Amino acid sequence: MKNLAEVIASGELQGNGPFTKKCHDWLENLYGAPALLTHSCTAALDMAMMLVDFTSERNEVILPSFTFVSTATCIVNSGGVPVFVDVDPATCNIDPAQVESAVTDKTAAIVAVHYAGVCADMDALAEICRRHDLILIEDAAQALLSRYKGRHACTLSDMACLSFHETKNLVSGEGGALVVTNPSFIDRARVIRDKGTNRYDFFRPGSTLDKYSWQDKGSSFLPSELIAAVLFQQLGQAERITQRRVELWHWYRDHLSVLEEKGFFRIGKVPPDCETNGHIFYLLCETSSERDDLLEHLKNDGIGAQFHYIPLHSSVGARKFNARTIGDMKHTDSVASRMVRLPSYAHMTLDDSNKVVRAVYSFYES
Ligand SMILES: Cc1ncc(COP(=O)(O)O)c(C=O)c1O
Incomplete structure (x- = not known):
């Protein structure tokens, strides 16, 4: 309530304000990689698929069938083809052996879902990605503060998507974040999140830009400060x-x-x-x-x-x-x-x- 009152009193309810920055810092401190708040994990997944950049030669993404619908809709929203594989029944997580048999010349990426907050076998998946030059994405909607071999979920791939939906461990009503572990994606991620513009660069201290403008594909993925104000309180209780x-x-x-x-x-x-x-x-x-x-x-x-x-x-x-x-x-x-x-x-x-x-x-x- 105190955080919300502070935002309302400031009159600056749009996104990317002080509470958004505090949430970004908290996540960055945890993961050692930049993170961008989004409206939802669904939005973060949509961003991730825009970053994959499908071509007519490479437009397939391998994912488990046992997952929430957003893990698949993000692929078709960007013009890709979902390729479903089976899970390991012990964990309900994607089975790397099945992934291996699904890889073709058209495969662009693999999405691993950490079901129930238990990480998928990320070393095996990373090895497949290295061998076939694929992008690895974590759908970590359920996996904030889960670990794999001592490492945090969200640090095990090129980019990871978190959810703060009210059904999750930490909540902001609706909410999510894209954690960008592979630094080659961060500049475009900021543009895609801000309606395809270089607004982030324009507002950066010391910027030499005199205006911001359309650069790339994108949408409005950033949540209001009201959401960030609620989320920041939750992060403190993580x-x-x-x-x-x-x-x-x-x-x-x-x-x-x-x-x-x-x-x-x-x-x-x-x-x-x-x-x-x-x-x-x-x-x-x-x-x-x-x-x-x-x-x-x-x-x-x-x-x-x-x-x-x-x-x-x-x-x-x-x-x-x-x-x-x-x-x-x-x-x-x-x-x-x-x-x-x-x-x-x-x-x-x-x-x-x-x-x-x-x-x-x-x-x-x-
Ligand atoms: C594995 C998985 N991915 C994505 C989502 C979508 O999350 P959000 O509601 O934040 O868009 C969920 C939601 O439950 C989920 O379980």
């Missing part, structure tokens, strides 16, 4: 909120692993070289009908558990835009039909989480 989420993730796992050992379901895995930010705790039921029954049981107990993504490879959008699918997608179809996400939020009380666990037990013990 460690505390994430720690609480991670505690809750471990608490669920400790209390539900007995049922997993009895073979009732599988709990989403965090590989030993990954540190989760506790964004999502999920179960994979034995069958799709059992999943539906469990969701219904929890709903009747007043518990808002959820399934997750509808696979993209078999969607109307995929057909409409001639997306390609490589492989049988059996893991994608299987995990999507069996997944249950349990409620998780930083201010969840012990009573709340106990209630969820009791309801899961009562389902399997009846």
Whole structure:
């Protein structure tokens, strides 16, 4: 409230003001690379695809089918072709072996999604990109403060996209950021974010430009100072909120692993070289009908558990835009039909989480 009052009192509500700068500094300090606030992760993904710059010879992007729709729409919005591959069922993250078999002369980029705040196998993907001269992008919508081999998500590729949507660990209502790890993309990223103009250079201290003008493709991707003011408060709470989420993730796992050992379901895995930010705790039921029954049981107990993504490879959008699918997608179809996400939020009380666990037990013990 204090930050919002400060912005309103200043009368300068447009983007790129003092709170935007504070958020940029915070992210840059964390990642050691420049970051640009956007309206959403969707907007950051759109920017990333504009930066990839498709040609008629190279216009394909490999991505998992088990992801949010924006990971694919950004590709078709820029005239590219999505190429869907299957996930590793242990993590629900893109499977590098499947990626390898999907690479062609037309491949321009790979997008890895860090599902549930657990990083994809980025070393394997980076190696494929090096060998085939591809751009690597992280859809890190769910992965702020997640780590892979001790390194932060968002530092493992050429550019990374964050979300601060209200469903994420840190929120500004809608919101996102593009982290530009590969320095060769940053100048164009600033132009694309500012309606395709060199406005950033014009306002830079010591600029010799007497006006700003149209330079490149672009759109209006920068959020208002009101959003940045809310986000900056959240960034200051990042460690505390994430720690609480991670505690809750471990608490669920400790209390539900007995049922997993009895073979009732599988709990989403965090590989030993990954540190989760506790964004999502999920179960994979034995069958799709059992999943539906469990969701219904929890709903009747007043518990808002959820399934997750509808696979993209078999969607109307995929057909409409001639997306390609490589492989049988059996893991994608299987995990999507069996997944249950349990409620998780930083201010969840012990009573709340106990209630969820009791309801899961009562389902399997009846
Ligand atoms: C993997 C992934 N990518 C992108 C998005 C889009 O994020 P936003 O709502 O900030 O555009 C989401 C949203 O849930 C997501 O889960």
